[in-house]
Amino acid sequence: FINAVELLRLNGYPHRQFTTADKMFPANQLVVSPQEEQQKINFLKEQRIEGMLSQMEGVINAKVTIALPTYDEGSNASPSSVAVFIKYSPQVNMEAFRVKIKDLIEMSIPGLQYSKISILMQPAEFRMVPDVPVKQTFWIMDVINANKGKVEKWLMKYPYQLMLSLTGLLIGVGILIGYFCLRRRF
Numbered sequence: 001f002i003n004a005v006e007l008l009r010l011n012g013y014p015h016r017q018f019t020t021a022d023k024m025f026p027a028n029q030l031v032v033s034p035q036e037e038q039q040k041i042n043f044l045k046e047q048r049i050e051g052m053l054s055q056m057e058g059v060i061n062a063k064v065t066i067a068l069p070t071y072d073e074g075s076n077a078s079p080s081s082v083a084v085f086i087k088y089s090p091q092v093n094m095e096a097f098r099v100k101i102k103d104l105i106e107m108s109i110p111g112l113q114y115s116k117i118s119i120l121m122q123p124a125e126f127r128m129v130p131d132v133p134v135k136q137t138f139w140i141m142d143v144i145n146a147n148k149g150k151v152e153k154w155l156m157k158y159p160y161q162l163m164l165s166l167t168g169l170l171i172g173v174g175i176l177i178g179y180f181c182l183r184r185r186f
Helices: 002-010 034-054 094-108 139-146 148-157 159-185
Strands: 059-067 081-088 117-123
Touching (some): 034 094, 148 159
């Protein structure tokens, strides 16, 4: 059970539910301030980018934070910046997609400078319990392995007795098979 849950986690399940514009801006809502509206729009952009990143192969979890430009009195506005955190399956090389992810984010936010995008990627750790292979042997093999030297000496000392015993065993099995085959015919 633990391995099944871990396998689901490594593949990003259960998927996160993202907020939609309908939920953020209900039709029966009173008028909001421009700052509140801007924050809601910003939140929806973050959700949209997180949703796109979550669809990428190997991404388990993605978080995006957009810092809007701040305006100080008497000075220029500081530019927007974006911080991205991606937890991914170690089975996928996400570093190969770093440039494409930055391009995607840059194109998703108008006026964003490429240098203002920060991406942190972290591989997920496996927490699975490794399967212990079950060694299946016949009990006689365990006895032979436990007494390896003694068995080899006995086999070397009495080879004719061993061959005679095995021949008798094969003849006995042959007689039993013949007996049961004849009984089935009648």
